[in-house]
Amino acid sequence: MRTDLCGALRRDDVGRTVSVCGWVQSRREHGEHLAFIDLRDHTGVVQCVVDGAHDLRSEYVLRITGTVRPRPEGTDNPNLPTGEVEVGDCTVEVLSRAEPPPFPIDGRGDVDEQHRLRHRYVDLRSERMQRNLRLRARVNHAIRNAMDAQGFVEVETPMLIASTPEGARDFVVPSRLSPGAFYALPQSPQLFKQLCMVGGVDRYYQIARCLRDEDLRADRQFEFAQLDAEASFVSQADVQAFISEAVAAATEAVTGERPTVFPSMTWLEAMERFGSDKPDTRFGMELVELTERFSATEFNAFKAPCVKGICVPGGGDKTRKQLDDLTEQAKRWGAKGLVWMRVGAGGELTSPVAKFLSEGELAGIVEATGAAEGDLVLIVADERPRVRHVLGLLRLELGRPPVTEGGLQFLWVVDFPLFEALDEAGLPIPAHHPFTMPHDEDVALLDTGDPQDLLTVRSQAYDLVCNGWELGSGSVRIHRPDVQARIFALLGISDEEANAKFGFLLEAFRYGAPPHAGFAFGIDRLVALLAGEENIREVIAFPKTQSGQDPLTKAPTAIDARHLTELGLRVLPKVD
RNA sequence: GGUCCCGUGGUGUAGUUUGGAGUGCACGCCGACCUGUCAAGCCGGAGGUCGCGGGUUCAAAUCCCGUCGGGACCGCCA
Numbered sequence: 001m002r003t004d005l006c007g008a009l010r011r012d013d014v015g016r017t018v019s020v021c022g023w024v025q026s027r028r029e030h031g032e033h034l035a036f037i038d039l040r041d042h043t044g045v046v047q048c049v050v051d052g053a054h055d056l057r058s059e060y061v062l063r064i065t066g067t068v069r070p071r072p073e074g075t076d077n078p079n080l081p082t083g084e085v086e087v088g089d090c091t092v093e094v095l096s097r098a099e100p101p102p103f104p105i106d107g108r109g110d111v112d113e114q115h116r117l118r119h120r121y122v123d124l125r126s127e128r129m130q131r132n133l134r135l136r137a138r139v140n141h142a143i144r145n146a147m148d149a150q151g152f153v154e155v156e157t158p159m160l161i162a163s164t165p166e167g168a169r170d171f172v173v174p175s176r177l178s179p180g181a182f183y184a185l186p187q188s189p190q191l192f193k194q195l196c197m198v199g200g201v202d203r204y205y206q207i208a209r210c211l212r213d214e215d216l217r218a219d220r221q222f223e224f225a226q227l228d229a230e231a232s233f234v235s236q237a238d239v240q241a242f243i244s245e246a247v248a249a250a251t252e253a254v255t256g257e258r259p260t261v262f263p264s265m266t267w268l269e270a271m272e273r274f275g276s277d278k279p280d281t282r283f284g285m286e287l288v289e290l291t292e293r294f295s296a297t298e299f300n301a302f303k304a305p306c307v308k309g310i311c312v313p314g315g316g317d318k319t320r321k322q323l324d325d326l327t328e329q330a331k332r333w334g335a336k337g338l339v340w341m342r343v344g345a346g347g348e349l350t351s352p353v354a355k356f357l358s359e360g361e362l363a364g365i366v367e368a369t370g371a372a373e374g375d376l377v378l379i380v381a382d383e384r385p386r387v388r389h390v391l392g393l394l395r396l397e398l399g400r401p402p403v404t405e406g407g408l409q410f411l412w413v414v415d416f417p418l419f420e421a422l423d424e425a426g427l428p429i430p431a432h433h434p435f436t437m438p439h440d441e442d443v444a445l446l447d448t449g450d451p452q453d454l455l456t457v458r459s460q461a462y463d464l465v466c467n468g469w470e471l472g473s474g475s476v477r478i479h480r481p482d483v484q485a486r487i488f489a490l491l492g493i494s495d496e497e498a499n500a501k502f503g504f505l506l507e508a509f510r511y512g513a514p515p516h517a518g519f520a521f522g523i524d525r526l527v528a529l530l531a532g533e534e535n536i537r538e539v540i541a542f543p544k545t546q547s548g549q550d551p552l553t554k555a556p557t558a559i560d561a562r563h564l565t566e567l568g569l570r571v572l573p574k575v576d
Numbered sequence: 577g578g579u580c581c582c583g584u585g586g587u588g589u590a591g592u593u594u595g596g597a598g599u600g601c602a603c604g605c606c607g608a609c610c611u612g613u614c615a616a617g618c619c620g621g622a623g624g625u626c627g628c629g630g631g632u633u634c635a636a637a638u639c640c641c642g643u644c645g646g647g648a649c650c651g652c653c654a
Binding site: 028029031047049074077100102104109110114164166167190214215328332393420547 | 578579580583586587588589602603604605609610611612613614615616617645646647648649650651652653654
């Protein structure tokens with residue numbers, strides 16, 4: 001049907017008779033017998049000179065056959081790759097008529113996202129979406145190549161699996177053949193990839209679709225794609241190397257540049273310096289430790305287990321209103337309050353609370369934060385986790401660069417705690433999942449009998465972070481039944497409960513489990529970062545809105561009564 | 577569960593602070609003109625439940641309350 005792609009025609013093609021197919025991007029009429037049609041396909045636009053175009057409207061689908069010729073002297077368009085040539089002596093075939101598009105697709109100006117999703121098939125024609133879809137395909141391809149080259153085998157795991165109560169909320173699918181019973185859609189292939197290890201697959205990978213019924217965000221959809229991988233007889237460092245290779249290959253496939261070795265940072269350092277386990281290291285404004293400097297303070301608000309601050313360069317020009325809003329924001333994030341200080345000439349601090357602080361304390365703040373004239377210092381005092389959390393969020397709020405700035409700062413965050421906190425009953429809450437291997441040096445701390453010691457146990461879990469986004473996480477798994485039993489006991493999970501939930505995995509481990517470790521990272525997030533997009537919907541062909549709706553298909557929808565009956569279901573009336 | 581922002585012809589926006597006739601702009605659309613344009617140009621035209629409901633007022637796009645939809649975030653996401 002076609003001999004060439006629109007965007008590919010060049011001076012070398014002059015003299016050839018070609019057929020091109022595509023959509024009418026624009027039409028410029030010059031009287032009855034001369035008109036220009038810009039015909040667009042996924043490769044770009046080419047100008048076609050036709051004898052009248054009055055019945056060729058925007059977005060009509062055409063096949064145009066003609067001769068490639070150089071443009072007349074002085075009419076080249078340097079803004080187009082095809083701008084030195086045009087297709088002349090055209091025969092035009094209308095393959096499809098089209099109503100005027102519901103919104104412009106020439107990339108000029110933003111269109112309301114809901115409109116774009118309502119007519120996604122039109123939106124996908126845009127240069128932006130074509131670029132993002134193809135970029136994503138290149139990333140997938142590079143990842144598959146990299147994993148294949150490292151000896152990984154692609155194994156597909158089921159979409160209809162058993163629900164487990166841990167982790168995110170499951171999407172469930174009612175069973176027709178077993179009324180009242182449900183499948184769950186996988187939050188990840190976690191247990192299956194471990195079964196693959198027991199099965200001697202040695203190195204497994206999959207670009208897996210994962211589903212979690214949690215609230216949506218700019219970087220979270222119900223369904224998302226992960227590079228999921230697991231390998232036997234390997235260390236944490238081996239897994240990091242495998243994954244770094246895949247990410248580097250994907251990055252190189254898009255940018256042409258291969259990122260250098262990814263640095264590592266411990267979880268504790270990330271929390272103390274950036275107030276986040278996924279630090280955005282593209283900018284400074286790091287959290288500064290002030291606790292010791294106020295150990296004997298007279299200022300009640302600073303008599304707290306932890307005092308930390310950040311320095312906002314040039315932030316001293318914020319108005320009182322802006323600072324009040326910032327304080328309110330900090331309170332909404334959980335702080336008791338927010339102390340702000342403007343830095344004047346000579347380093348003297350202006351603040352409503354300055355009068356409660358000694359000269360030495362004020363000087364200490366300036367010294368510790370390195371604040372200079374015109375800066376703003378923000379200080380939070382509270383329990384340590386809360387201080388980190390609030391200052392970490394303030395730092396992002398006030399300093400985070402746009403996604404397209406600062407390059408790609410890949411970073412491994414290592415030595416996560418095994419348990420993130422104790423619950424009301426004093427039982428530890430796993431930070432990762434209950435199959436995560438404790439750090440070899442910390443295993444003894446599991447048995448001291450002091451619950452506080454448990455919180456200091458490091459795990460062999462590691463995250464890959466880039467520009468403040470958690471790309472993925474992984475861990476060395478427990479393959480020894482005695483260690484696994486100990487963890488379950490600490491978590492308050494009885495043998496019966498463990499068997500009920502994970503019996504098939506524990507049973508599998510009885511038949512010879514190799515030591516293994518793995519990782520998974522979010523393809524959507526990596527692609528968004530590489531595409532310079534602030535949200536992953538821009539790199540997903542048919543995403544959901546924040547409320548989980550699809551404006552195009554109207555999903556989710558009600559199903560008819562017979563269908564419900566067949567599944568043994570009854571819909572309850574809505575409760576307010 | 578919570579906080580904040582947004583909603584005006586097909587699209588994007590100005591107007592909202594300080595109430596006074598659906599008021600403007602750009603693009604698109606329809607018709608006419610136009611033989612070298614390329615964000616074509618030029619002339620004319622059509623197109624509106626100011627998201628929806630209620631309230632205040634002589635008068636509401638504008639102020640108040642509620643609601644729906646979209647977005648950002650906190651919680652949530654082992």
